[in-house]
Structures are given as structure tokens and as C-alpha cells.
Amino acid sequence: MSNNLLKGKRGIIFGALDSNSIAWITAERIFEEGGIFVLTNAPVAMRMGQINELAEKTKSTVIPADATSTDDLENLITKSMEILGGKLDFVLHSIGMSINVRKGKAYTDQNYDWTHKGLDVSAMSFHRVMQSLYKNDAMNEWGSIVALSYIAAQRVFPDYNDMADNKAFLESVARSFGYFFGKDKKVRVNTISQSPTPTTAGKGVKGFDGFIKYADKMSPLGNATAVDCANYTIALFSDLTKRVTLQNLYNDGGFSNMGVSDSIMDTIENS
Numbered sequence: 001m002s003n004n005l006l007k008g009k010r011g012i013i014f015g016a017l018d019s020n021s022i023a024w025i026t027a028e029r030i031f032e033e034g035g036i037f038v039l040t041n042a043p044v045a046m047r048m049g050q051i052n053e054l055a056e057k058t059k060s061t062v063i064p065a066d067a068t069s070t071d072d073l074e075n076l077i078t079k080s081m082e083i084l085g086g087k088l089d090f091v092l093h094s095i096g097m098s099i100n101v102r103k104g105k106a107y108t109d110q111n112y113d114w115t116h117k118g119l120d121v122s123a124m125s126f127h128r129v130m131q132s133l134y135k136n137d138a139m140n141e142w143g144s145i146v147a148l149s150y151i152a153a154q155r156v157f158p159d160y161n162d163m164a165d166n167k168a169f170l171e172s173v174a175r176s177f178g179y180f181f182g183k184d185k186k187v188r189v190n191t192i193s194q195s196p197t198p199t200t201a202g203k204g205v206k207g208f209d210g211f212i213k214y215a216d217k218m219s220p221l222g223n224a225t226a227v228d229c230a231n232y233t234i235a236l237f238s239d240l241t242k243r244v245t246l247q248n249l250y251n252d253g254g255f256s257n258m259g260v261s262d263s264i265m266d267t268i269e270n271s
């Protein structure tokens with residue numbers, strides 16, 4: 001299905017690790033909608049991932065960049081503009097990682113070196129990406145920047161651990177940098193708060209299987225899939241949403257406004 005919503009638009013997509021990644025599925029959909037882009041991921045992830053396969057499929061170039069390195073980001077942005085033939089119209093930040101989560105360290109027993117690393121990778125990297133784009137004047141007017149978030153930024157999900165704090169930081173950066181990007185460059189900045197989705201990052205969270213089933217039972221429309229997230233991102237990259245900015249937008253089947261659902265009540269009453 002294509003509506004050519006991104007025809008003639010150029011961008012950078014961060015975070016396609018494997019075919020389950022939200023960024024991978026978004027790249028496929030952006031390609032279908034006529035957008036051209038550079039794919040990027042951390043050099044260490046490239047060896048594990050199958051990103052070259054995606055690059056071939058979407059006729060795109062891969063440039064490695066660690067999102068915690070300003071030098072890598074400067075190189076990525078300069079080279080992307082050369083390869084794509086001009087300034088950028090869209091950027092997707094689809095990056096998240098917590099060593100505390102990965103190693104099963106409880107929120108009440110943090111290893112702060114790991115907490116610091118997770119914050120740098122998952123949240124400060126969004127500021128770093130935008131600062132590099134801003135300083136290099138790399139975005140076209142009416143361009144659009146999106147990062148992916150989760151509702152643990154607002155509500156308590158104990159096993160989401162320090163990623164909850166990282167997402168709160170990420171959403172705040174979207175608003176704070178979005179102000180300057182809007183005022184100075186007419187560029188919009190938003191976060192999409194996505195349902196639990198079975199990806200490498202998602203499945204790394206303790207109790208993920210319960211998490212995803214609970215969210216699905218709670219949401220009147222059920223969980224939003226990675227394809228739903230890709231489609232929402234495309235809407236935000238398109239000219240149809242030109243004055244949507246500084247928002248955290250829920251793509252979650254209604255979960256964020258629910259208190260309880262019949263389905264959850266049935267499960268509890270019958271347990």
C-alpha cells in the first residue's frame with residue numbers, strides 16, 4: 001500500500017537491528033511511501049544485525065554511528081546529506097538500551113555506571129542527534145523528527161526499571177529542543193509512545209510476556225503493532241501533520257486512558 005506520502009523526502013533512520021525492530025519495519029514502509037534515507041546503527045550492533053539486507057531491499061546506504069558519539073553523528077549527518085543530495089526532511093530515533101535491565105539489576109539496586117550508560121544511549125542521544133542536526137543546519141523547513149517512547153515515562157511499570165527515567169528524559173528533550181527547532185528552523189519534534197512490541201529491546205524487559213498480554217487486554221483496540229507504529233511515524237513525517245509538534249503521542253490502542261477493562265476484570269475474577 002502506498003500513497004506516496006514521503007515522495008521526494010530524505011532522512012536518517014536510527015535503530016534497525018533485525019526484522020522485528022520498529023525501525024526496520026518503518027524503513028520498509030518509508031521506502032514504500034517514496035522516501036529515501038540512510039540507515040544507521042551502532043558499529044557493534046551492525047555485526048550482529050542484518051542491516052545490509054534491509055539496505056539492499058530499500059536501496060539505501062548504511063553509515064555506522066554510535067549515537068553517544070558526537071563525532072560519529074557529525075560524520076553521519078554530513079555524509080547523509082551528500083549521499084541523499086540535500087538537507088533532510090525526516091529523522092527517526094529508534095534507540096533504547098539499559099544494562100540494568102539486560103543484567104537483571106533491580107531498580108532499587110542500580111549499578112550507576114550502567115544507569116549512566118543507559119541514559120546516554122537511550123535519552124541523551126536524542127539531544128545529541130538534534131544538536132548535531134541543528135548546528136549543521138541539516139533539516140529542511142517543515143521537516144519532522146520522531147523518537148520512540150513508552151508510557152512508563154508517566155506511570156509505574158516496575159520491571160521497566162531505569163528505562164522509565166530514560167523515557168521521561170527523552171520526552172522532555174523532545175519538548176525542549178522542539179521549541180528551538182520550531183522557532184528557528186520550522187522543524188517539528190515529537191515522541192510516539194508505543195504499545196509493548198515483541199522486539200529485541202522489548203523482550204529484554206523482565207516479564208515482557210505478561211506485560212504485552214496485559215496491555216492487549218486493557219486496550220479497547222488491542223496493542224498497536226510495529227506496523228501501526230511505522231504508519232503513525234509516516235503520518236508524522238508527511239506534510240499532513242505540519243503543525244503537530246512538542247507532543248508525546250500515544251499509539252497504544254487506547255491503553256493510556258484506561259482504568260480497567262472487562263477483559264482484565266474477567267481474568268481477575270476467574271483467577
Ligand SMILES: NC(=O)c1ccc[n+]([C@@H]2O[C@H](COP(=O)([O-])OP(=O)(O)OC[C@H]3O[C@@H](n4cnc5c(N)ncnc54)[C@H](O)[C@@H]3O)[C@@H](O)[C@H]2O)c1
Nearest residue numbers: 015017021022042045067095096148196197199200201202
Ligand atoms: N519494543 C517495545 O515494546 C517498545 C515499546 C515502546 C517503545 N519502544 C522503543 O522503540 C525503540 C526501538 O526499539 P525496538 O523495540 O525496535 O528494539 P530494537 O532492539 O530492535 O532496537 C533498539 C535499537 O537501539 C540500537 N542502539 C543501542 N545502542 C545504540 C547506540 N549506542 N547507538 C546507536 N544505536 C544503538 C540497537 O542497536 C537497536 O537497533 C526504542 O527506543 C524502544 O525503547 C519499544
